[in-house]
Amino acid sequence: MEHQLYISALSVITAVIYSFVALDFARRSSRKTNSSRRLWLLSASITMGIGIWGMHFVGMMSINMSLKVHHDLSYLLLCMIFAIGGAWLAFYFAKKNLFISAVIMGTSMIGLHYFGMMAIFPTAAIRYDLSVFSLAAACAYLFSGLAMYRHFKTGRPSFLSHFFSSVLMAAAMAGLHYTAEKAMYMKSQHVHHMSHDPSLGSLTLIATAIVAVATLFISLLYMMGKWSDQQLKLKSALLKESKQQNHSLIELNPDGVYIINKDRTLTVVNRSLEELTGFTSEELIGKAYTFLLANTNAPRMESLFQRTLGGESLQVETRIRQKNGNVFDAEVTNIPYYVDNEIRGIVGTMKDLTVVRQVEQRIRESEKLAVVGELAAGVAHEIRNPLTTLKGFTQTMMNAPSSPEMKNYLNIMLDEIESINLITNEFMVLAKPHMTITASINVVPLIKQVTTLLTSQANLTNVIINSKFLIECGEIRGEKNQIKKMLVNLLKNAIEAMPEGGNVTVTATAGNTGNVLIYIKDEGIGMSSGELQQLGQPFYTTKKSGKGLGLFVSKKIIENHNGSVRFKSIPGEGTIVEISLPGLEETMKADNTPFIS
Missing domain, CATH: 1.10.287 (Helix Hairpins)
Structure with a gap:
């Protein structure tokens, strides 16, 4: 059979275009959601089926012969169904089993060619040369298999790789069609060769129109697919940005952030909340939010939890327990979070109020x-x-x-x-601060002087004052009378805390940072944690005859000397006072001028 080269070329172009779009649609179907995956798979199957059928139809128009054609609609419908169904199965198995996919795709091309010939030449007795037809079938299986492999097994293809896969798929169609035509011969009184047919011009025009319309239609589909990809990329970028914003708001927030489901369980906690409570996220996620509450606050917080689930945003103060057993005051803000206009849980923040x-x-x-x-x-x-x-x-x-x-x-x-x-x-x-002339003071002889001064008072209540000096010379910079007054006040408090007698131990040693440490330990009645928090406040005293100013003045003197004081006490066992004062060298480096006290 002789062919019109122009129309044959159009048939191949048709196959390349449809294959390019069909393979693109098929790849989209592998990365979409279930509903859109089925839609893209169906679009790919229809496009490939029409491409195979169109290549065959346009290719048949290129045959240079005059014949009496009787189109059998049942065969034409069967051709279309065979091509689309085969393409659907081939694309469906492309990611699962490439061999099966290639066999199905090649078989669908062969079946369409056979039934297509039957539809166009229903009255002719068609016979095939087996060896040549085998070569045609091999083209269908080999080239379609290579195209499927390149497109689905080599990662995300570039434009050139995608185009080359389309050329291979078109080679499978064209190789099958034109090689099978060489293997075909038929006998019919209606078929005879012509060298010049006046109708060939109109056939060329029809073939060109078919290819043009098909190309336009498929191009529109391809452009819609690209537009869909752009929209998907835009949504993905927005989703990624939203996730990053949420990550920043939650993970990088200096306040503790948490999310509670409607079933009261914690689902998200950030690093700040872990640092506040001492619990890790693994220890908190899945636990009820009441796990973090002090026992006395649980009923009140449950009421507030229900109000928040009702749509109310609340800010309250509560008591939070830590992993080490301590409890601290916290400001908690709870707001409901919605999904599709339905409250799904609570987003909250927790701020430590200790510093406040x-x-x-x-x-x-x-x-x-x-x-x-x-x-x-x-x-x-x-x-x-x-x-x-x-x-x-x-x-x-x-x-x-x-x-x-x-x-x-x-x-x-x-x-x-x-x-x-x-x-x-x-x-x-x-009263108001005033300038004080300071000098170098050795605390060792000063402590000895104060203990000697208070020994007579201590003897009246059977209190023994012991001194331990772990340093030979503890020099500080300050005002001697004020330091002496501070030591007298604190030592008197220790003596008066033991009305039944006991031991008071005064220890002087050096700190790690060049400071001088003075410890005053008694065996008195001790103090509770509540009393310790009140120590040093004006007019607060634990003694019946006290005015509440002695310890306050002592603390003020220590602060004026850039020092610090800490109290440790156990009820029934006694109290330890730790005084830290800057050593002389450290003080001189910091400031050589008189300070304000």
Whole structure:
């Protein structure tokens, strides 16, 4: 059989175009959701089926013969069904078993060719040369198998790789069709060869129109697929960005963040929440949210949980327990989160209020200090005025002639007036800051002096004062009288905490950072955690006759010397006071000027 080269070329172009689009649709079907996967698989099957059928139909138009054609519609329908069904099965098995896929695709091409010939030449007796037809079938199986392998087993193909796979698929169709035509011969009174047929021009026009329309249709489908890909990429990018934003909001949030399901279980916790509670995410996820609550707060939080599930956003303060058994105050914010306008759970944040409570406590102490300072300044001023007058008259009397006994009394009066004046100066510590001239102080002899001073008081209550010096010289920079006053106050407190007697141990040692540490340990009645939190506040005392200012003044003196004080106490066992003061070298490096106290 002779062929029109132009129409034959159109048939091959048709096969390449349809194969390109069908393979693209088939690849999309492997990465979509179930519903869209079926749609893309059906689109690929229909496109490939039409491509095989179209290549055969246009190829038949290229045969240069005049014949009386009787189209058998049942055969034409069978051809279409065979091609589309075969393509569907081939693409369905492409990811599962490539060999089966290639066999099905080749068989569908062979079947369409055979039934297509039967549909166009129903009255002719068609025979085939077996050896040549075997070659045609081999083309169908081999090239379709190579095309499927390249497209589905080599990762995501580039445009050129995709195009080459389409060429291989078209080679399978064209190789089968034109080689099988060589193997075919038929006998019919209606078939005879012509060298010139006036109708060939119209056939060329029809074939061109068919290819053009088909190309336009498939191109539109391909463009729709690309548009769908762009939309999918855009949605994927937005989804990725949304996930990154959620990750930043949750994982990088300095506050603890959690998500609770409607069944009260924790499903998400961030790193900050792990640090706040001491529990890991593995220990928290799947647990009820009440797992983190102090027992006394569980009923109230359950009521708030139900209100949040009702659509109300709430911010409350509660008590949260840590893995080590400690409990801290926290501010919890719960808001409902919705999916499809339905509340699915609660998103919450947790903020540690420990620092806030400490700031509030400092503010209250500052307010009290301001009141005490004003009071102290007024009292000191009122006392100092008459003291000045008494001191002046006493000194005048000392200069006047008098008996030795009278001078002795006057000396005693001057000493007591000076003592009252010193007390007034110390009382001024509570008033506004003032400049204090400081000097180097060795705490070892100062501690010895204070313990000696208080030994008589200790003996009255059967208290024994022991001193331990783990350093030979603990030098600090400060005001000696203030440091002495602080040590006297703290040592007196230790003695008075043991009305039935006991031991007080004063230890001086060096710290790790060049600081001087002083420990005062007693065996008294001890204090509760609530009492420890109140220590050092103005007017707070645990003694019946105390005024609540001695410890406050001592703490103020330590702070003015850039030091710190800590209290450890066990009820019934006693109390340890730890005083830390900067060593002389450390102090001199920090500041060589007088400091404010």
